[in-house]
Amino acid sequence: MKLFLVLALVATSALASQRRYDGYQVFEVNPKNKVSLEVLTKLRNERSDVYDFWTDPRNINLPVDIMVPPAFASTFINLMRTFEVDYKVKIADVEAMIEAGRKDIAKPIIRKEPRLSRAGTPRYSLNWESYSDLPAIEEFLAELSAAYPNLMTTTVVGQSYEGNNMNLVKISTGGTGKKAIFVDGGIHAREWISPAYVTWLIHELVENYAAHPQYVDNIDWYIMPVINPDGYRYTFAANGDRLWRKTRKPNPGSPCIGTDMNRNFGFHWDEGGSSDLPCGDTYNGGVAFSEIESQIVRDTILSVAPQTMVYLTVHSYGQYWLTPWGYTSDYPADYDQLYDLAVRAVDKLTALYGTQYTIGTSTNVLYVASGGSDDWAKGGAGIPYSYTVELRDTGRYGFELPATEILPNNAEMWEAFKVVAEDVMAM
Numbered sequence: 001m002k003l004f005l006v007l008a009l010v011a012t013s014a015l016a017s018q019r020r021y022d023g024y025q026v027f028e029v030n031p032k033n034k035v036s037l038e039v040l041t042k043l044r045n046e047r048s049d050v051y052d053f054w055t056d057p058r059n060i061n062l063p064v065d066i067m068v069p070p071a072f073a074s075t076f077i078n079l080m081r082t083f084e085v086d087y088k089v090k091i092a093d094v095e096a097m098i099e100a101g102r103k104d105i106a107k108p109i110i111r112k113e114p115r116l117s118r119a120g121t122p123r124y125s126l127n128w129e130s131y132s133d134l135p136a137i138e139e140f141l142a143e144l145s146a147a148y149p150n151l152m153t154t155t156v157v158g159q160s161y162e163g164n165n166m167n168l169v170k171i172s173t174g175g176t177g178k179k180a181i182f183v184d185g186g187i188h189a190r191e192w193i194s195p196a197y198v199t200w201l202i203h204e205l206v207e208n209y210a211a212h213p214q215y216v217d218n219i220d221w222y223i224m225p226v227i228n229p230d231g232y233r234y235t236f237a238a239n240g241d242r243l244w245r246k247t248r249k250p251n252p253g254s255p256c257i258g259t260d261m262n263r264n265f266g267f268h269w270d271e272g273g274s275s276d277l278p279c280g281d282t283y284n285g286g287v288a289f290s291e292i293e294s295q296i297v298r299d300t301i302l303s304v305a306p307q308t309m310v311y312l313t314v315h316s317y318g319q320y321w322l323t324p325w326g327y328t329s330d331y332p333a334d335y336d337q338l339y340d341l342a343v344r345a346v347d348k349l350t351a352l353y354g355t356q357y358t359i360g361t362s363t364n365v366l367y368v369a370s371g372g373s374d375d376w377a378k379g380g381a382g383i384p385y386s387y388t389v390e391l392r393d394t395g396r397y398g399f400e401l402p403a404t405e406i407l408p409n410n411a412e413m414w415e416a417f418k419v420v421a422e423d424v425m426a427m
């Protein structure tokens with residue numbers, strides 16, 4: 001009997017195996033001129049079935065991280081040499097790093113106690129010393145909404161392709177006519193630090209309300225912590241893929257699954273910097289808003305757009321604070337205001353621990369990427385201040401950011417968010 005049990009366990013673990021990345025390397029490459037930048041953007045849009053771009057090509061002299069399978073390493077190196085692109089190996093074995101990172105994943109929640117204690121104290125297993133799968137995030141949202149009904153409500157605004165909840169958190173002290181900030185996270189599944197920050201932001205606004213009541217008394221916050229829940233779950237799943245980026249809807253006629261939600265929004269959709277190939281990691285979906293998740297985010301934003309002054313979509317990694325437009329290197333008409341707020345927010349962020357963020361302006365971001373949610377929030381929904389934030393790090397660990405960095409990442413980003421909130425209060 002005992003032996004049978006052991007054998008059964010071995011069989012289960014052998015079957016339930018995540019996609020492996022043995023021998024995969026991450027190269028940092030530095031395009032020195034326009035031609036080499038164009039080679040990289042072409043690779044990204046046409047060969048992202050082979051070369052996984054961990055960061056976007058943005059401009060000359062801004063390094064790009066690319067994961068290369070072992071079978072393509074020499075081809076890749078030859079290509080870089082041909083076009084005189086500087087390269088170096090940044091991560092020598094991606095599988096080893098993923099395995100080392102497994103210690104940073106929170107154990108699945110096993111509920112032993114009833115939901116709320118008699119004192120109304122929320123009980124949730126989520127913490128910011130490890131990375132948590134969707135069930136723990138949903139438990140956190142339910143517990144906090146139940147404990148603070150006058151501050152926070154969680155609404156299921158729809159279901160994903162696989163039937164996961166799309167949760168909208170509203171943090172508000174009520175009343176009408178208030179300005180709002182809209183925040184979302186987890187659009188790219190593998191960017192785990194994004195939901196880890198956005199959930200912490202909810203915690204800070206609600207459980208630490210008394211420390212800074214002005215940010216909730218004067219502002220309505222709309223927050224969607226995981227807008228690609230199918231992809232996010234897949235990065236944790238026993239038979240999943242830690243480095244999954246896209247949604248999980250199959251593409252008819254293709255063996256490849258999923259669409260890049262951040263190329264799927266309908267403002268100047270498919271005008272460059274996205275892939276028309278379903279196997280591409282930046283696949284734009286074939287038509288704007290092809291994904292149910294993008295539709296739900298669109299409709300949710302539109303429902304609160306008239307009061308919303310700022311849209312912040314939280315990604316990783318690279319430490320960038322990016323302004324529209326993504327689809328063109330032209331400036332928006334009110335660019336000076338967008339840039340001014342970004343500079344002041346990043347200054348406060350850097351003041352805490354010295355972490356450097358690059359403010360992505362039209363001048364230092366040459367490469368276009370159309371169909372982004374930030375472009376649509378500004379151009380489609382009319383939200384004046386729209387930003388994409390790329391959290392820690394700059395690629396030492398990339399998506400495998402050690403869990404010990406969650407809290408410092410969150411603390412410094414909160415400094416920036418406070419600047420944004422102060423500005424909204426004055427708008």
Ligand SMILES: [Zn+2]
Pocket residue numbers: 187188191315316
């Ligand atoms: Zn992203």
